[in-house]
Amino acid sequence: MMCADVQQQLVHFADGELEPARAREIERHLAQCAKCRALLGALGRADGALRALAREEPPAEATQAVRGALCDVLEHEQPPAARREIMTLDEVAGYLRIPIEDIIESMGDLPTFELAGHVRVRRTRLLEWIEERERAHVGSIAESDLARILSGGLLPRRIVAGRG
Numbered sequence: 001m002m003c004a005d006v007q008q009q010l011v012h013f014a015d016g017e018l019e020p021a022r023a024r025e026i027e028r029h030l031a032q033c034a035k036c037r038a039l040l041g042a043l044g045r046a047d048g049a050l051r052a053l054a055r056e057e058p059p060a061e062a063t064q065a066v067r068g069a070l071c072d073v074l075e076h077e078q079p080p081a082a083r084r085e086i087m088t089l090d091e092v093a094g095y096l097r098i099p100i101e102d103i104i105e106s107m108g109d110l111p112t113f114e115l116a117g118h119v120r121v122r123r124t125r126l127l128e129w130i131e132e133r134e135r136a137h138v139g140s141i142a143e144s145d146l147a148r149i150l151s152g153g154l155l156p157r158r159i160v161a162g163r164g
Helices: 003-014 020-032 034-052 060-077 089-096 100-105 123-152 157-162
Strands: 112-115 118-122
Touching (some): 003 034, 020 034, 118 123
């Protein structure tokens, strides 16, 4: 067996994933080849070092950013019919690009339902809920601008901000 052949299969050999006959061929080569033995030893040390690393949870912001990026990709790659209608709270958080903790705090406002002990959200109801909130937000801005104008003759915030 050539070194290149052995080296391509060392990871599988180290993990015990090779057929017995192939493993014996590699063992015979390793008995004669110091270079491949050293590579196998380095692989074992690397695996040990990886197992020794502390398992830490990534920050919530990083997790949410990754979920948001993945949701963007999935939203654009899937045809609308392939998108799931029923969403988990994690999926809602990713879709809205906010931390799951904020979703849990706002559950009283969300159009959720319970199914077999799990909270779910129907995508179409979520989109309707978002539209309602957008209309309410635009309405409150308009009322605020009108109150400013009537109370002191001031221009609305958007116009003042646009002056530079």
